[in-house]
Amino acid sequence: MDTQMVMYEEDHKKILVVIGRLVREANAKAVFVVDRNGQLIAEAGETRGLDTTSLASLVAGSIAATGGLAKIIGEQDFPVHFHQGVKDNLHITMVANKWILVVVFDERSSLGLVRLRVKKATGDMNKVFEDLKKKADSEAASGSSPFAEITDDDIDNLFND
Amino acid sequence: MSFINYSSREINCKIVYYGPGLCGKTTNLQWIYAKTNPDLKGKMISLATETERTLFFDFLPLALGQIRGFKTRFHLYTVPGQVFYDASRKLILKGVDGVVFVADSQIERMEANLESMDNLRINLKEQGYELDKVPFVIQFNKRDLPNAAPLDEMKRALNPHGVPDFEACAQSGTGVFETLKHVAKLVLSDLKRLGR
Numbered sequence: 001m002d003t004q005m006v007m008y009e010e011d012h013k014k015i016l017v018v019i020g021r022l023v024r025e026a027n028a029k030a031v032f033v034v035d036r037n038g039q040l041i042a043e044a045g046e047t048r049g050l051d052t053t054s055l056a057s058l059v060a061g062s063i064a065a066t067g068g069l070a071k072i073i074g075e076q077d078f079p080v081h082f083h084q085g086v087k088d089n090l091h092i093t094m095v096a097n098k099w100i101l102v103v104v105f106d107e108r109s110s111l112g113l114v115r116l117r118v119k120k121a122t123g124d125m126n127k128v129f130e131d132l133k134k135k136a137d138s139e140a141a142s143g144s145s146p147f148a149e150i151t152d153d154d155i156d157n158l159f160n161d
Numbered sequence: 162m163s164f165i166n167y168s169s170r171e172i173n174c175k176i177v178y179y180g181p182g183l184c185g186k187t188t189n190l191q192w193i194y195a196k197t198n199p200d201l202k203g204k205m206i207s208l209a210t211e212t213e214r215t216l217f218f219d220f221l222p223l224a225l226g227q228i229r230g231f232k233t234r235f236h237l238y239t240v241p242g243q244v245f246y247d248a249s250r251k252l253i254l255k256g257v258d259g260v261v262f263v264a265d266s267q268i269e270r271m272e273a274n275l276e277s278m279d280n281l282r283i284n285l286k287e288q289g290y291e292l293d294k295v296p297f298v299i300q301f302n303k304r305d306l307p308n309a310a311p312l313d314e315m316k317r318a319l320n321p322h323g324v325p326d327f328e329a330c331a332q333s334g335t336g337v338f339e340t341l342k343h344v345a346k347l348v349l350s351d352l353k354r355l356g357r
Contacts, residue, residue: 035256
């Protein structure tokens, strides 16, 4: 059971580089990285005015639901999803079976181009996440966590109205 | 699974409201949504049927304030309570950091409460969690109704281990924030414990 995920600034920057490149190379409007539990990890492109928190939660819900469907018909997962709208489209891909890469694109791009660029970006992201996992494992082994330092007072202070 | 982001200095935690159909899980979230400062909340999403029954989940993101320079955000989810939505309930429990069990105090719903509590335990176990080890509180909702079962009877049936419990009437907001604050505190204390 995973209990905690920690993302450090340097890893976050690496992800931003990958998805920033994906926005440009795929002519996408925006790209998001979401974890399977619905937490938004990173975003790039035209994200202003978008409710990114809700987007993350709904994408994770959708992946979870279709993953359930996949198992019913004997598949492990459906790793790629495409939703076509009138103007905007969504391309959703699983990365390392743990993360979800969401690309929002319109008529300035095409499904073929997005697919092609996503494939490359997925490979780059896999490397980042492998590093991240190694780091998390060594942190867990050493027992250090950023939250060991907080006190009961810190927690109580949050709830002082 | 909590998520600590050093880049944006944020901690995100997931709290799930569980309980039998029509016990008031969505009403809890609606009250929290209505009474929270707009700066501290995101949009509430309800994936419901045409008759306002929860189909998949409700979702409400909430910011509580800062701990040691980290913004604490809680993502509140409800599960669909109706028995036949079990597959959806399992999905929503994934990555949970804290659970609120909302019990319906009406005496005729006692069996539904017990069934839902058993279901919670089983579904958590499938995800690798033990209910007794997860930050967990119980809310006895609808205490204002004339057909509410006696409190001690409900505690005996649903809370044999004596986890924190709260009396509530979610429609008028009684007990709603007390429940939320307590489970949030338990989640944060658990983060601290895990950090040691």
